[in-house]
Amino acid sequence: MSLIPREFYLRDDVVGISRDLLGKFLISRIDGNITSGIICETEAYAGVADKASHAYGGRRTARTEVMYAQGGTAYIYLCYGIHSLFNIVTHQKDFPHAVLIRSIKPVEGFEIMLRRVGKTRINQNFGIGPGNVSKIMGIHYHYTGHDLTKKPERSDRFGIWLEDRGVMADPKKIITGPRIGVIYAGQDALLPYRFQIAF
DNA sequence: CATAGGATCGCCT
DNA sequence: GGCGATCCTATGT
Numbered sequence: 001m002s003l004i005p006r007e008f009y010l011r012d013d014v015v016g017i018s019r020d021l022l023g024k025f026l027i028s029r030i031d032g033n034i035t036s037g038i039i040c041e042t043e044a045y046a047g048v049a050d051k052a053s054h055a056y057g058g059r060r061t062a063r064t065e066v067m068y069a070q071g072g073t074a075y076i077y078l079c080y081g082i083h084s085l086f087n088i089v090t091h092q093k094d095f096p097h098a099v100l101i102r103s104i105k106p107v108e109g110f111e112i113m114l115r116r117v118g119k120t121r122i123n124q125n126f127g128i129g130p131g132n133v134s135k136i137m138g139i140h141y142h143y144t145g146h147d148l149t150k151k152p153e154r155s156d157r158f159g160i161w162l163e164d165r166g167v168m169a170d171p172k173k174i175i176t177g178p179r180i181g182v183i184y185a186g187q188d189a190l191l192p193y194r195f196q197i198a199f
Numbered sequence: 200c201a202t203a204g205g206a207t208c209g210c211c212t
Numbered sequence: 213g214g215c216g217a218t219c220c221t222a223t224g225t
Contacts, residue, residue, distance in 0.1 A: 043206075052206070063221060080207050081218035087206085100206060131207050141220090181206050 004162040006149045009071030014090045014097035015193060018044040021088070022197045023169040024162050026104055030138035032157040033112045037104030037127055037137070038167055041196035043179045045087070047097045052185035055096035066145045067096035074160060076134070076144040083131030084141040088148060088162075102180070103128045105199045106136065113137075169197050 004024060011017060019042075027036040045053040054064045054077075066075045067089055075087040075098050087098040104127045106113055113136035114120060125132055134140070139160060152159030175196045182189045 045206075054206080059222090061222070077206090078218095078220055080205055081220065083207050085206060102206090125208080129207070135208095179206070184205090 001165050002163060003149070003151045004164055006070075006072050009088065009090045009149070010092055011071075012091050012095070012097075014044045014046050014099060017088075017090045018042040018099045018193065019169075019174065019195050021099060021101075021162075022174060022195055023167040023199070025107070025165050025167075026101060026133075026137065027108075027159075027161055027163060028137045028139060029152055029157065029159045033109060033138065035106070035109030035112050035137055037106045037108075037133075038199050039101055039103075040105050040127075040199055041102035041194070043100040043102060043195075044193040045098045045100065046191075046193070047091070047095055050185075050191075051188040052179060052182035052191075053096070053098070055098075064096065067098055068094050069145070071097075072147065072149040074144060074146040074148055076139060076141045076146075078141045079131065084134040084139055085130045086134050086137070086139050100130055101133055102130050102194075103196070104133050104137075167199065173197050 021039050021042050024039050025036050048058045055067045070093040071090040073089040075089050076084050079085045087100045089098050091097040106127045148161050151161050176192045177194050178190050179194045
């Protein structure tokens with residue numbers, strides 16, 4: 001039951017961090033409502049050399065600027081005009097590495113999550129897919145730039161952070177493969193930067 | 200200023 | 213498995 005510290009995100013190893021994030025808890029408090037889930041699937045985006053990354057070639061734009069912040073910062077952007085995709089920036093300031101959270105296993109706040117998706121029953125896609133993760137967690141792209149290493153005070157009504165609650169990901173059960181939806185990245189689309197595990 | 204396209208999803212067939 | 217939704221972002225003139 002401990003907040004994941006800044007140092008976890010500062011390593012120059014976005015692929016390793018992606019793997020290590022499996023089993024960690026993603027927690028949000030939005031308007032005072034707590035929801036959380038265990039991270040089950042991630043993808044690494046390895047900075048300026050990675051053709052699949054928004055920061056490929058050192059591109060700096062209003063949207064991608066937060067990717068250049070220090071590790072432990074949230075990079076959240078709007079995809080296809082509809083979906084907020086949640087990423088965790090890693091490495092030191094000015095090194096735009098990030099990890100996309102692709103799925104979680106919901107743990108706390110089922111009622112609130114269901115309300116957010118306008119459903120009354122949990123379906124097969126619940127928590128599966130980066131757009132769905134943000135939707136049920138109440139994470140909006142306007143929250144990009146948020147410091148994920150800061151757990152909110154009891155009185156705060158907003159916060160997004162990660163905790164290690166002792167759930168271990170068995171290395172032998174981790175499935176590794178190429179990233180989804182990045183065919184435009186040529187050879188880089190084949191890199192084994194996607195990690196998933198069932199909890 | 201105009202325009203094409205996207206690290207997706209859910210519904211329809 | 214095919215497609216429309218939906219709007220911000222990046223890029224070009």
